[in-house]
Amino acid sequence: MMKLIDITDKYGLETCKYPLEPYLVPETYRGQPKYKFDLCIGCAACSVACPPNAISVKAVDTKVVWEFDCGRCIFCARCDEVCPTGAIRLSTEYELAAKFDKSALIQRGEMDMASCAECGKLYSTKRLISYTLRKLELSNLSEERIKNAKFYVNLCPECKSKKAILSLETEAKEIL
Ligand code: SF4
Numbered sequence: 001m002m003k004l005i006d007i008t009d010k011y012g013l014e015t016c017k018y019p020l021e022p023y024l025v026p027e028t029y030r031g032q033p034k035y036k037f038d039l040c041i042g043c044a045a046c047s048v049a050c051p052p053n054a055i056s057v058k059a060v061d062t063k064v065v066w067e068f069d070c071g072r073c074i075f076c077a078r079c080d081e082v083c084p085t086g087a088i089r090l091s092t093e094y095e096l097a098a099k100f101d102k103s104a105l106i107q108r109g110e111m112d113m114a115s116c117a118e119c120g121k122l123y124s125t126k127r128l129i130s131y132t133l134r135k136l137e138l139s140n141l142s143e144e145r146i147k148n149a150k151f152y153v154n155l156c157p158e159c160k161s162k163k164a165i166l167s168l169e170t171e172a173k174e175i176l
């Protein structure tokens with residue numbers, strides 16, 4: 001026993017007092033992803049990038065529901081890398097045990113959907129459309145191109161394709 005105390009005196013303590021004291025992790029530690037609902041635009045990039053499908057982004061009635069299940073997370077940080085707004089970031093939180101209340105592992109957000117300017121179908125989140133319009137304003141495209149792009153941003157994919165084909169046909173007729 002005395003020998004052990006001598007070794008500790010010589011080399012210092014290698015163990016930590018956790019859980020009696022907080023365990024300090026490095027800043028780059030990959031802990032629980034934290035979701036900031038106010039920053040989320042519902043683009044679904046995180047959901048597409050997430051290998052174990054811990055994040056889902058689904059249309060439910062008139063809302064887009066964003067949901068994260070930490071029980072499936074492998075802390076790979078792909079969501080953090082691809083999120084364009086910083087709405088999901090890995091934190092240094094490591095105390096994730098949930099024995100009785102598994103809902104503590106779920107983070108969730110609901111966003112209003114926007115309707116297509118042509119057919120009225122719900123097709124995206126209002127936030128994503130506003131975000132895209134803001135980005136267009138900041139781009140160095142010509143006014144004409146921005147106007148054209150804004151028109152298409154407000155259309156659902158089907159109406160967008162129909163309008164694009166019509167516009168190409170009109171242009172082709174003018175050339176011929
Ligand atoms: S850290 Fe990886 S596994 Fe966890 S939610 Fe993000 S992408 Fe999915």
Ligand code: SF4
Pocket residue numbers: 039040041042043044045046047057066082083084085086087088
């Ligand atoms: S804004 Fe970020 S958190 Fe929200 S859906 Fe897009 S990638 Fe995911």
